[in-house]
Amino acid sequence: MLLTKVLPSTGSPWAAVASLLPLWLGMAAPAALFLARSRPKGLLRFRATDLVWGLGLGMGLRLVQGLLERADAQPFPTVQSIGGPFSSGWWLEQVLASGVVAPVAEEFFFRAVILVTVYRLLRRQTGAVAAGAAALLCSAGTFVLLHEAFALLSVSAAVQLFLVGSLCAAVVLFTGRIWGAVIAHVVYNVTFLALSVVGSVLR
Template identity: 45%
Template sequence: MTESNDADGDSTPEPDGFRSARFQRSETGGFVGVRTGAATATGQFDDLGLAEVDPVDIPEEDPHAERRRRRRPRAPRVWLQGGTTTLPWGWMLLGWSLVSLGAGVLIATTAGALVGGALGGWIAQIVLWVAMLAPVVYAFSRSVPRGLLRFRWTDLLFGLVLGVALRIASGWLDEAAAGTTAWPALASTDGSLAGVDWLGDVLLPALVAPVVEELFFHAVLLVALYTVFRRLTRSHAIAGVGAALVSTGLFVMLHQLTGSLGATWAAAASVALVGVTGAALVLVTGRLWGAVIAHIVFNASAVLLALVGTLLGVGGGITLA
């Protein structure tokens, strides 16, 4: 017999051959008593309602199992899957973006009509861009949707290929609408490149306008629309189609209200193609830059063709059949 001291200091005899016992969780989740030494007596755990098992029968627990159980769920890879980065991108942001766009169009149109001339055109353009950039700054100051501004080299490839394809499709649409396709040319004071407004007719349409429009329509508006539709329908497909259609419709409407569209249906169709292509790129890749590059290539290719026409002095006189 061996003795052990209890909490009051009294000695309690233990059976011979019994050293100690410990409890361990079994595979079923319950606790079992395990003797670490030989025990001659039986029924040591009868009063506790626990079963005795041999230590060799209990598998060793993986030391990393508890860490894996406590590991937090992984964050979404892109904003399309939701997550905390799109929490502020909902009804409030969508509403303020539309209000800002509407106010910008109204003020720009009024300023252009009151001032008139080149100065009125400049004021109208600046007012419109400020109205479009204000929601962009506000949205990105609150949060950046995960992966939206990430760049991959495939974005450059998509943008170049689709931008050229859109320009070719635009030419086909113009030919279908008018029967012929005239070579474009820029307005020039002396009929040469020296008299071209390089800032207003080249730099701004080719570079600045596409970036501003893509940031508003396919960064802020498209993401906000997608987030709202996804929360309402619980369907990524419906949210994507709805966001693409609404953003493209507003994109075409803006060009119509600002007088950027021509007199034929081909111009509206071309702008709609640019809008829906940019929306599809953002929704498929989760990134913005493919749409930005495609829009830049589309606009810049038109400016380049117009520069060639101005340099050759054709002024729209060459017809391509």
């Protein structure tokens, strides 16, 4: 949920989104170059199992986040707590931007570019298992560092982000495809937004 940490609502739904365009373009440009020149065969292929992986991991990660945050003892999040007010602009600013665009951009950068590049660089010297482990750590670690650059993270938040990054990387390494990771990340973000809508209705 990087967008909610970068800027609160500014009155114009386009302002927060526009402020993140350079970041998204900075991730999209190397991802597009990588995909055009040297993507692994099958990386963009979609299988029905990718949907299963994505839905299962996204929901599982949200449950783990709830356990780490002791959600059973906390009130539901609300739209106001993550950059409200609840308006037509909120749907653009939060749901579209942080629910869909950000996860897609981040997955293609961290899991396609960084993960695959590190894996390829190390595979011949260290073997597939060691290269996969190193690539996973690099991908998940830089994912956490990007979020830390925009907002000071608690230990719990850093652990949650590292889990998201690690499991998404593991899906790509295990399946050879990116879509399971993309769907998992989208589900993880969107479920939080859905909980905030429920919390606002129940408030």
